[in-house]
Amino acid sequence: MTVLDKPADPVGPDGPAEDAHTAEHAERAKPGARRATPLLLTAGLVAALLVLVPVAAGLGAYPIPTGDVLSSVTHRLGLGGAALDRVAESVLWNVRFPRIVLALLVGASLGCAGALMQGVFANPLAEPGVIGVSSGAAVGAVASISLGLTFLGNWTVSVLAFLAGLATVLLVYAMSRSGGRTEVVTLILTGIAVNAFAGALIGLFIFFADTAAVNQITFWQLGSLAQSTWPKVLAVLPCAAVGLAVAPLYARKLDLLSLGERPARHLGVDVERLRLVLVLVIALLTAAAVSVSGIIGFVGLVVPHLLRMAAGPGHRFLIPGSALGGAVVLLAADLATRTLAEPAELPLGVLTALIGSPFFFWLLRRTRRKQGGWA
């Protein structure tokens, strides 16, 4: 929100700071109120999940009443309930649930990666999609589909997406930093360059691919969870789980990093190591998401941003909160894609971009206004 990339303060030394957000912060002027917000938000998001999951499992081309969904789940858990007929049971457990679990995993990964990335770059506009890391990871995935690489079995796409994603994060990081900070302009321009290059590579791979692979790639590029299976869930799970488990451990240090690199070091943070670990985690999470679902943008931008506005910028809530919020948002979005235009299915990435881009635009305008210009 406050992007102070320039060491020079746009505010004069003593005039009252012209701050567009004063009103927005006024409502949580009381520290007590602010401490309660994360709890309320967490409770709200968990409740949303508990409602969304059975609803999403029931809705679709083959409707299953929510009561039946719960009954089947409790039956499988051995807590009473009853199995449904064969078709319903199959739709529920082989089609709907893998898709729901994938939506949750991908959403949590994207939300968490966004929060981490904004923290590491100390810049609220950083997001895997915006700065090109998603398309970087996509290059790895597309390459493996196009060239028919299967040397690591089920894992090939994930591993290649991870390696390409990692290379891209490192590249963007190195290119957009100067003097210990990343400027918004440099970051966005680097993103444009990286996205363009990744797009060219993807085009090249499509050119060399056979028809079946081209279809697979095109479909996958739009971002979708339509072909979810349990093996896909298993392919993503390790990356996502490791990333989501490690990320909250660095919350305090990310708070300190918002003071700048040197002040963080003065407070005992080994900044180089912190960055290295977190860049790895970001690549892991992004690769996990991209390798199964294609490019789904803006979740990592919008979710942490809204949570920061509601509960303050402390990363101890923001990181797990963004994972939870990302899961809710993506599950809801996926539900929308497959029910809004029934029987057709909208591409998920298209939907998130349709909603996310205007938000990004608004964010850019606001950041610009606060800084009084880019240059």
Place this chain on the structure above:
Amino acid sequence: MKSLRLRGRTATPPPAAAPGEVLAEAEGLHVRLGSREVLRGVDVVARAGEVLALVGPNGAGKSTLLSALAADLPATAGTVRVHGRPADGWSAPDLALRRAVLPQSASLAFPFTVEEVVRMGRAPWAHRPGAGDEDDRAVAEAMAATEVTAFGARPFSALSGGERARVALARVLAQRAPLLLLDEPTAALDLRHQELVLRVCRERARAGDAVVVVLHDLGLAAAYAHRVAVLHAGRIAAEGPPEGVFTDGLLSEVYRQPVEVFPHPRTGEVLITPRRD
């Protein structure tokens, strides 16, 4: 588990320093930034119980010297010792318990509140038994000392430049490190708060800390520092108590501007003004 704990060894706070003990020193220090040699053989000592002011014209190397003492910049030649050990021999968490640094400009990427920012100063002390109460006390004291308590719940981004500077100082004080390195703490402040900040420096020195402060206002340096070091083109031009160091000749030469030093008619305190006749 055991190996994990060994690797994540918690840093140990230093024992209380005896008055006059050397907490930071530079010996024959040379520092090169890019192709420019900014420091060219500097010897300086910061002792517990003393306020040392670094003064000198723009570009003389004051901030660079402070950064070198803070272990931010490596020495090209010579040594920097913090608490008796070469600066690069400490880990970041160990250093954080030994020295606190106020940077020249305070910035913040996300809109934390003032109290949250000050509390960040307690980070080096996290995970210690009884840390909670001690943290609260240190934060409250630091905020009171810098007069920022009144806007503790406001976001840092909504403050004026001078208020931000005081909040940054409060964060540094809350760290409770025995060596304080302050880069122009008074630059954005009004008259009252300039005096306040330097009184805080004196108080910390009386409590046994070593305070090194970069100042542009020679009058403030003369009034509050136990010793001053005048930097000129990467070297120490003079060093000692302000009464001895601040002379017409030296200051006029170093600042390339005729300067007059005279006693205050009532208190006898050293006053410094440029000659404008």
